[in-house]
Amino acid sequence: MPPELPRVLVADASLPNRRLIRELLTAFRSCEVDDAATAEHTFERVLQRPYALFIFAMTLPDMSGTLLDRLVARVYPLVHAGSITAPPVVYLTKNDEAVAFREVERDARVRGSVPLPLNLDALMNTAGKVLPAKG
Numbered sequence: 001m002p003p004e005l006p007r008v009l010v011a012d013a014s015l016p017n018r019r020l021i022r023e024l025l026t027a028f029r030s031c032e033v034d035d036a037a038t039a040e041h042t043f044e045r046v047l048q049r050p051y052a053l054f055i056f057a058m059t060l061p062d063m064s065g066t067l068l069d070r071l072v073a074r075v076y077p078l079v080h081a082g083s084i085t086a087p088p089v090v091y092l093t094k095n096d097e098a099v100a101f102r103e104v105e106r107d108a109r110v111r112g113s114v115p116l117p118l119n120l121d122a123l124m125n126t127a128g129k130v131l132p133a134k135g
Contacts, residue, residue: 006052006131010035011042011068012092013061017118021055024123029131039063046072050080053130054089055114058097065091066104073109085109090126092116 008031010021018035025033031052036042039060054072056065069089076086086109093101093113101113112126 006031007049008033008053008055008127008131009042009045009051010055011037011039011060011065012055012057013037013059014057017057017092017116020118021123024120025127025131028124028134029127030134031131037061039065039068042068043072043075046076047079050083051087053087053111053127055092055127056089057092057116058094058100064100066100069104069109088130090114092118 008025010018010033012018012035015037018037022033022035025031034045036045039062042056042060054069056069058065060068069086073086077083088109088111090111091101091104091113094116104110105113111129112122114122114126
């Protein structure tokens, strides 16, 4: 049986963004991608399976992405045996969210941000630091 690919969890209200991120990551990186439109659905997915990377929008319909990440970081090691901490996180940020991102970017798990509208180079550069290249 082949080894399991690293999994990425994308949380963003925008379906086109989630689809584009899925297509790009699976085309250029060895990974599988799950996605969710709300913080509630994202949290449920986190409880179901382990992930190698989170990509969260700074603003979700039901909660901020930073608050979601704090909740996930507290629960993740409790539900996934062998995990000491939650996986790294990359934030999807709009222009007006730069100040909010600067407040969280010092966290050791934060690997960067990807500007919205989606900047493909930024996505591949930040995800590439965590996910193995394809092939």
